[in-house]
Amino acid sequence: TAMRQWQLAIAETMLDDEIPAEAILATITGINNEVHRRVLADAITALENDGWGTPPLPFSFLVLGSSGRMENFLDTDQDNALIIGEPEPNSREATQTYFIAFAERIADGLAASGFPHCKGNMMGTSPVWRKTADEWRRQIRTWVRRKEPVLLMNCDALLDMSHVAGHEHLAKDLHRDLLDMVRREPGFLRALYGIEEDHGVGLDWLGRLAREKDDFGSVAELNLKLKGLLPLIEGARLLAVSTGLTETSTVARFRKLCKVGVIHEDTMADLIFAFRMIAARLLRHQIAMRQLPGSSPIRVAHASMSRAQQAALRAALRDIARFRSQLPSLLESAAMRAVEVRAQD
Template identity: 35%
Template sequence: MAKASADIRGAAHLPEQPGQAFRSLRRVAFEVEHQHPVTAVMTAPVVTIGADEFLFHAIATMRRLDIRHLPAVDGAGALVGVLRLKDALFETDHRLMEEIDALAGDGGLAGLGAVKAGLGTIAGRLLADGIPVPEIQALLTEVNNDVIRRVTGLVLEDMAASGPGAPPVEFSVIVMGSGGRGENFIHPDQDNGLILADYPDGAHDSVDGWFMEFADRLTLALDRAGFPLCKGHVMATNPVWRKTVSQWKAQVNIWVATRSAATLGFCDILFDFRSVWGRAALARELRRHVLHTVADNPSFLRDLAAESETAGVALGFFDRFILVRDDQPHKGTLNLKQSAALPLIEAVRIIALREGVEALSTLGRMDALAEAGYLDRDEHDYLVGAYHHLCWLILRHQVAAARDGQEVSYYVAPERLTRREKDILVDGLRAIRRFRERVRAELTGDIF
């Protein structure tokens, strides 16, 4: 799939309107004295795109804002080029233009909800075109995160206009889980939190009161836009997930020292976090603290690995599939998330933490571990292949369920798989099981 970049920072706040560029040019030519500075006529702030973004999303953004050019920047914010809408459209499969326009939305919650609702159709079209599933997941994640950014902007505008006013301190909205790893499927729920800049203790009541109100409005607005409320309350409304950066660091220290089942579960949720709005430096500061704290604590990693053993691989004696029990919902099916993908994701995360790997995606972490020599060529190949196959099976199942109006889930009936698909799945689950056994042996000394 063609890529062109669109890290659309602050898209919800951009002032660019239809005809604005022409009006600015007209003012330069006819209305402004030649001695006036550029700032008198320029459009600001400038919409930019990141150099690694999908062309798909860049086109949607330009069409939504009715602009024809986007400066492309690198990770440091330096200009590396300019994307022209005309050139982007020329490179794009015209069969996708209807779906691309759906990503533009109308800016309100209803329009953003329509964007979310259309992701199943877009994913199905890309899957049918043979786009690798991790690339589709990356696109779904970026669209979802862009919706979160735009909803955040709407909530902030509403609070500024309705009484609470502007934020009392800088902050970052973070997403966790698959959203943080860039591995969304079609219908993720909310896993979000807030990192606040530090402020004086005496201001706690007023500052936290503002962010309590903001968190309530944000999570309800996201629910209306198509992100269901998290049943486990992993949301900014929960004070566990809403703290200053110093409070976050102290909480991580407590979790790592305590190592109860609950705190290990919290760590498992948090460690894939990513900033999607606001002051990203706060998230980077917390990320550095997490990596430093965890890498120097082998006993914590051992306990985290032991806790992750509860998510076993769905492969039993004689390599027969372990299916959901008859007394459970979805009986007779394979849970490809809980009993296949998660065991790999968690084991890779644990070793990545130990090795100080900063990558967040599962594939990125495996690549980094291979580059560092931890994974040899064959083991890396098996695990990457297993991950690709699992994600392909899950997304194909979810696309079909969404198309047919059925529940979108991770439960797949084995009889719906071809013999070849089953053989590849068994090989992949074997590789995951071997890797987990290796991780357990390294961290615990237990080889059985």
């Protein structure tokens, strides 16, 4: 789409100007969020023109995952949710009917604007991701207590929530309560770490860049999203949540974790450098994909990097691996602090 081409040109210019990668990702996400706001406004107008009236209650439209962290790359689908104010008992059904139609209009409008429907159905069209504020709290409480893998992943996505349109206080209140619930539930952070523990970096046992498996064995490519950024993003989120921080972007989380004494300043610098370098490499790859239709947006060929670039990437991945190895002890310290918080209540 024209918007994607515009974003691509902006990203390329910012990379050439050596703008930090997190600022480039935030710019891309900001453009995406503005498109979301326009789609929401159009949905409200269309529903009113069709005789539905205006939204019957306050609402907050949330984006989740990379959108919530302000870390969209040039290929992003829909990850969103709706928080709705509390209806009167006699208007609950009518309110629900309106917001179902509202969510469907939004999803279709976003799809037409270049944001494919989420394959995992993490959208306001799903009743799991469209609830009143009180229903959200009851659902989150169930997720946190049951600690099943799929429910832990739902919590993970919600922890990166960001308000885009509507009444922001609904989002702020829910995010605060979510953080409080996950910190106070015994064993929750340990369980969340448990499903992410095996998410290692893209190095083989000799410290070389790993190869991706395919139908014929392996190929000299590396999935920089899953084997580079994901272990870093997950670690930052786990530590930030365990410490009660409200920041959602990865770089902001590392800065705040350093400020409150959870990680050392040199560790913060290494991890932010690793994030910036890998994100910039991934952006460069996605820009180059213009000439290579059908290429993976997240798998980068070893041969596309110079020897110096490969060496720098290996060093960054080693820093991330070292950080991941320290996570259990860092989380244990955070768990002790959470016990102290509960004891004070």
